[in-house]
Amino acid sequence: MSDRRFGFRTRALHAGTPPDGETGARALPLHLSTAFVFDSTEHAAELFALRTYGNIYTRIGNPTVAAFEEKLASLEGGLGALATASGLAAQLITILSVAQQGDHLVASANLYGGTVTQFSVTLQRMGIETTFVAPGDLDAVRAALRENTRALFVETIGNPNGNVADIAALAALAHEAGVPLVVDNTFATPYLCRPIEHGADIVVHSATKFIGGHGTVMGGAIVESGLFPWGAGRHPLLSTPSPGYHGLNFAETFGEYAFLQRARVEVLRDVGASISPMNAWLLVQGLETLAMRMPQHVENARAVAAFLRGRSEVAWVSYADLPDSPDHSLAERYLPLGAGAVFTFGLHGGRDAGRAFIEALELWSHLANVGDAKSLVIHPASTTHQQLTDEQLRAGGVLPEMVRLSVGLEDVDDLIWDLERGLAAAVAVAPALSDARA
């Protein structure tokens, strides 16, 4: 291989997926094999002892899954990656690779609702406590970091209210405290932001969203920078002998690969939330066109946001791409190609107007997902964030009248035509709106 540093689009098409050496197949072969034959009993023993790399059993590794991992790691600028069954599996495996009972996490209060519940209920029951803080309040973040804190967790673009994380400042705080910064980069994708370039140590994804890109695949991934000092003493799960691997010390044995190795051979092995090779294969197709799709998602989102901003029925639009957004300067720094295609707005008529609006739409599908090629709409307070208490809703910036859009790849004039119909229906149920209009 030449030592040329290829561009993002070239790596999206070529990294991890060269022509198949055995058959010449140009597309990535799909290996739907659960297990792989050993060369000899000695080879088998070496593989099981982690003294040689190779395929054993698809729960912990598979050649098609490995191609997806290598492609995504290349696009994020990481050392390597681990694919999982879903985004929530990627988060769980990340946390369980660094934390155990009695440990502590600091997390942004503006997170995907399922993440808040995973941390505040399921991890809490496992004895891992989380302190949620406003991610923009760096003093609060610093104050929340403790002796037993094992990670700081934020989203590049917070769900649902679109706040942008100051990744470099948060990384500096995390590193002062000896903990890794974990960034959920689902809404940005590596096309719009590469958190590792700004100091993040671990990137997690719900590949279910823009990476798959068509609303057809569940998947997740963990990418690591390879730069975090796992052996420095703050992470005993990685730097002391593990009973889960006959006394292996991951930091001593694997150096910069310690985290990814433990995540794979202990935590993924034991949790079992592995991705199907079929899904990894589909996600490779998604990555190949990510750099074509994201600019169009952003362009359509900008046009839709500008349209909504100009309408008197609309009380507010929260999209960091807008010049008067409080997060606009962070968006310019971390998301120079656009602040994604998921954002929220509120109608003057509150909850009833919101409901009438959503029900009148024809092209925008009312469902719980984002990052589809098709445009999507939802009312977070009654759906994705329903399990949250009022206090958690407020802390996460989820207002009762909030409508969330995931702008797709349709002709934007058609999307706006549909939104006009929704606004007309909202006015019909909330007559106060027509006063606001006058």
Ligand SMILES: *Cc1c(COP(=O)(O)O)cnc(C)c1O
């Ligand atoms: C959807 C989502 C998740 C969870 O991912 P799944 O693939 O549904 O498990 C996590 N974080 C964000 C930001 C998401 O949008």
